[in-house]
Amino acid sequence: MYPQSRGEQSTQELPAVSANGSGDGSVAIVRDLHKSFGSFQVMRGLTLEFKPQAITTILGPSGTGKSVLLKHMVGLLEPDSGTVEVFGQDIWKIHERKRAELRKRFGVLFQDGALFGSMNVYDNVAFPLRKHTDMSEAEIREIVMERLKEVGLEAAVKKAPNEISGGMKKRAGFARALVLNPEIVLFDEPDSGLDPVRTSLLNDVILKVHDDDKGTYVVVTHDIRTARKVSDYVGLIWQGRVVYYGAADEAFSSDDPFVRQFLSGDSVGPLGMD
Structure with a gap:
């Protein structure tokens, strides 16, 4: 059912x-x-x-x-x-x-996660904050780790996209979609x-x-x-x-x-x- x-x-x-x-x-x-x-x-x-x-x-x-x-x-x-x-x-x-x-x-989660292959999970999620805000790295780290924890990926921060499963890529993409606190x-x-x-x-x-x-x-x-x-x-x-x-x-x-x-x-x- x-x-x-x-x-x-x-x-x-x-x-x-x-x-x-x-x-x-x-x-x-x-x-x-x-x-x-x-x-x-x-x-x-x-x-x-x-x-x-x-x-x-x-x-x-x-x-x-x-x-x-x-x-x-x-x-x-x-x-x-x-x-x-x-x-x-x-x-x-x-x-x-x-x-x-x-x-x-807006936050957007694309079909395949659309992660940057040259960046690890942490840097992928941090990317919007680095591009669109003037936050310090300490402030960025606090937000990124909070979002990664929400999606269960806090232990995967150093992994490259080719080292994680399809489901993990989706969750990383979701975390990245959330870091700017979209409406x-x-x-x-x-x-x-x-x-x-x-x-x-x-x-x-x-x-x-x-x-x-x-x-x-x-x-x-x-x-x-x-x-x-x-x-x-x-x-x-x-x-x-x-x-x-x-x-x-x-x-x-x-x-x-x-x-x-x-x-x-x-x-x-x-x-x-x-």
């Missing part, structure tokens, strides 16, 4: 946030997003809101635009049309310098390449850190067990549009044919091979 999902509230019951992340409104809103690469249209009017202090999981078939959504949220891709608002600001109506400052309020953390398929046990252990780490730090987490995944375990809210994307968004427990009990088929992994339903 799968573990019970975390979603216990409806979207209407969630607290709202202000432009600085604490008040009334959503932390991030993507409205009527359209994006094409050449003749290939990825986003076809996608709209999503991300609520504060919650973990929202984005699910959908391969090639439907989940990772492209994350790149729009952090300001790495500009929409063809539509808006991306973060902390109350349309990120493509502000100066690039302000957009760069806004990115510091939004994006996870691009954190379970990719991990076996079920290590996926479950990584999910435990994500839940524990979120319970301690709060913040808004957005998790892109194909793994239904991950979605069940960590989600407060689920967004299901198909063909560049949102076909479901709501509380996780409601998603996993939905009668909608597409939602039911995708979340159960059934071969019978509206979703085919094309």
